[in-house]
Amino acid sequence: MSTTATRNEGTGRRVGLDRDEVIQRALDLIERDGSEALTMRALATELGVTTTTIYWHVGGREELLTAVIELLSRQQAEAEIVGDDPRERVFCIARQIWTNAQAHRNVTSLAHRMGATTLLEMPMELAMLREFESAGVRGAKARDALQAVILCVAGFLVVALRSPASGSLDAHSTELWSTVEDDRVSAATLKALTRPSDLEALFNTTVTAVINQFVPDSGTAA
Amino acid sequence: MSTTATRNEGTGRRVGLDRDEVIQRALDLIERDGSEALTMRALATELGVTTTTIYWHVGGREELLTAVIELLSRQQAEAEIVGDDPRERVFCIARQIWTNAQAHRNVTSLAHRMGATTLLEMPMELAMLREFESAGVRGAKARDALQAVILCVAGFLVVALRSPASGSLDAHSTELWSTVEDDRVSAATLKALTRPSDLEALFNTTVTAVINQFVPDSGTAA
DNA sequence: ACCTGAACACCGTTCAAGT
DNA sequence: ACCTGAACACCGTTCAAGT
Numbered sequence: 001m002s003t004t005a006t007r008n009e010g011t012g013r014r015v016g017l018d019r020d021e022v023i024q025r026a027l028d029l030i031e032r033d034g035s036e037a038l039t040m041r042a043l044a045t046e047l048g049v050t051t052t053t054i055y056w057h058v059g060g061r062e063e064l065l066t067a068v069i070e071l072l073s074r075q076q077a078e079a080e081i082v083g084d085d086p087r088e089r090v091f092c093i094a095r096q097i098w099t100n101a102q103a104h105r106n107v108t109s110l111a112h113r114m115g116a117t118t119l120l121e122m123p124m125e126l127a128m129l130r131e132f133e134s135a136g137v138r139g140a141k142a143r144d145a146l147q148a149v150i151l152c153v154a155g156f157l158v159v160a161l162r163s164p165a166s167g168s169l170d171a172h173s174t175e176l177w178s179t180v181e182d183d184r185v186s187a188a189t190l191k192a193l194t195r196p197s198d199l200e201a202l203f204n205t206t207v208t209a210v211i212n213q214f215v216p217d218s219g220t221a222a
Numbered sequence: 223m224s225t226t227a228t229r230n231e232g233t234g235r236r237v238g239l240d241r242d243e244v245i246q247r248a249l250d251l252i253e254r255d256g257s258e259a260l261t262m263r264a265l266a267t268e269l270g271v272t273t274t275t276i277y278w279h280v281g282g283r284e285e286l287l288t289a290v291i292e293l294l295s296r297q298q299a300e301a302e303i304v305g306d307d308p309r310e311r312v313f314c315i316a317r318q319i320w321t322n323a324q325a326h327r328n329v330t331s332l333a334h335r336m337g338a339t340t341l342l343e344m345p346m347e348l349a350m351l352r353e354f355e356s357a358g359v360r361g362a363k364a365r366d367a368l369q370a371v372i373l374c375v376a377g378f379l380v381v382a383l384r385s386p387a388s389g390s391l392d393a394h395s396t397e398l399w400s401t402v403e404d405d406r407v408s409a410a411t412l413k414a415l416t417r418p419s420d421l422e423a424l425f426n427t428t429v430t431a432v433i434n435q436f437v438p439d440s441g442t443a444a
Numbered sequence: 445a446c447c448t449g450a451a452c453a454c455c456g457t458t459c460a461a462g463t
Numbered sequence: 464a465c466c467t468g469a470a471c472a473c474c475g476t477t478c479a480a481g482t
Contacts, residue, residue: 017465040456050467052458057465061456113335115384118395122402129415130406139410140417147381147419148428155377159369162337173340180344184352192365193351206370209435210428239446262475272448274477279446283475 017049019057023067027107030068035110038065066119069111073120076100081127086135087215093128094153094207097121101157109161117154125150135215145214152210156203239271241279245289249329252290257332260287288341291333295342298322303349308357309437315350316375316429319343323379331383339376347372357437367436374432378425 025046030038040061044051058064079096083089101108111120118125125146132142177193247268252260262283266273280286301318305311323330333342340347347368354364399415 039454041454051456052468053466055457112380117380118398122398126402126404126407129411130404133407133411138408140414142411143414143417144419144424144427146415147424151377151381151424151428152374152432153377154380155373155375158334158339158376158380159373176340176344180348182348182352185348185355186360188361189351189355189364192362193368195362195365197366197369202366202369202373205366205435206373206432209431210374213427213431261473263473273475274449275447277476 017047017053017057019067022047022054022057023064023071026064027068027071030106030110031104034106035065035113065110065114066116068107069114069116069120072104072107073122076104076120076123078123078127081131085218086131087211087217089131090128090149090211090215091208093124093131094149094211095203097124097150097153098156098160098203100124102160105161108157112154112157112161117150121150132215135218137215141214148210148214149207152207156199156206160199239269239275239279241289244269244276244279245286245293248286249290249293252328252332253326256328257287257335287332287336288338290329291336291338291342294326294329294333295344298326298342298345300345300349303353307440308353309433309439311353312350312371312433312437313430315346315353316371316433317425319346319372319375320378320382320425322346324382327383330379334376334379334383339372343372354437357440359437363436370432370436371429374429378421378428382421 022043026038026043029043029046040051040054043064044054047053054064058067081089081092081096083092108120111117128146128149129142132138132145137145174194174196177190180190180193182190244265248260248265251265251268262273262276265286266276269275276286280289303311303314303318305314330342333339350368350371351364354360354367359367396416396418399412402412402415404412
């Protein structure tokens with residue numbers, strides 16, 4: 001992408017690589033081929049360099065992955081927040097997290113597996129806090145409201161990110177349910193379970209319910 | 223644990239191992255040392271056997287892990303469901319999932335990372351469906367209600383399971399927030415963020431809100 | 445049927461050495 | 464300061480061979 005890789009300013013550099021470029025290429029590689037495809041050797045080959053060079057620039061694999069997540073966190077443009085009242089605006093931000101996650105599935109699910117979701121979504125969580133403040137929700141109440149909404153969104157991401165991502169395991173809900181029989185559950189319900197939910201609609205309903213629980217229904221912001 | 227390992231009935235067996243015991247020991251090892259500690263070689267050593275024996279009995283690593291999750295799924299005793307109306311009973315089941323997950327952190331977070339949550343929680347999800355039925359919620363509505371509640375619980379598990387599990391990454395929320403400054407967020411809120419939420423209380427509030435959204439407030443079951 | 449031994453192709457990481 | 468080459472200790476998996 002950037003042409004800085006082949007720059008050689010007459011210094012002792014042979015490749016002209018810097019830390020930022022290593023991380024950016026790592027991000028690209030993960031988005032393209034998944035996070036398991038990012039081995040130190042594969043990334044080195046991609047950069048036209050030896051494995052040890054990566055260690056010199058950014059450190060080991062754990063540091064590299066953390067840096068990738070931080071990079072994406074900064075790149076996720078904080079889109080404009082629309083909505084007439086705090087409830088709507090909080091919902092708008094929740095949808096942005098949801099949308100961003102689907103646009104960057106591989107890094108998002110990586111962050112998820114690493115327990116670094118907060119690191120990735122920090123800017124959007126901060127935006128959400130500002131809305132809570134303007135709705136008069138602050139202190140421990142704001143913290144809990146944030147946790148609840150983020151938790152709920154995270155739950156949706158768990159489901160949304162696993163479907164076409166790791167096709168190896170056939171333990172996906174719809175296939176599992178097709179083998180179940182139970183005389184205390186109607187046939188209509190069991191049949192419905194074999195078809196996927198409309199996650200979009202379900203997201204709206206559920207997240208709205210949680211937001212309404214924590215954000216008061218004030219018409220105008222303070 | 224079971225003494226079947228040293229049994230040798232005069233057949234050609236040298237060790238007397240069977241598939242179930244391999245899987246049980248794998249489960250024990252994961253619960254004790256974490257899922258990363260379960261290597262084929264480590265498990266083989268634990269069993270007093272060669273690596274290849276595991277392949278003969280249960281197959282590769284993926285199959286082994288799936289079998290472990292299925293085993294725990296069967297072992298999670300379906301405790302008694304208490305509550306006067308469907309809403310309360312659904313909440314009771316949600317709490318059981320929550321409790322079981324914390325009692326078996328390592329396997330649960332493994333199932334989570336594998337996208338096999340449904341496989342693990344199937345019996346409890348089925349119990350929840352029965353409550354929906356008795357509340358008159360069936361078909362696609364029951365499926366969506368199940369999804370919403372499970373999703374929400376899954377979100378809580380994401381947070382609850384990452385704290386003392388993988389101590390390697392310091393990207394935990396509380397530490398991250400301690401460095402943040404923002405003039406549009408009050409000091410009280412920022413300070414609250416550096417202290418962990420009461421997940422127990424938050425679970426009750428949030429899950430109840432979601433359940434109420436999908437299960438009608440009927441006093442008595444049909 | 446059940447299990448071993450040796451081997452293969454990977455992996456992350458380190459360390460001395462080069463310019 | 465920046466990068467290479469060789470090596471180490473791991474890993475999952477396979478395959479022929481033993482009883």
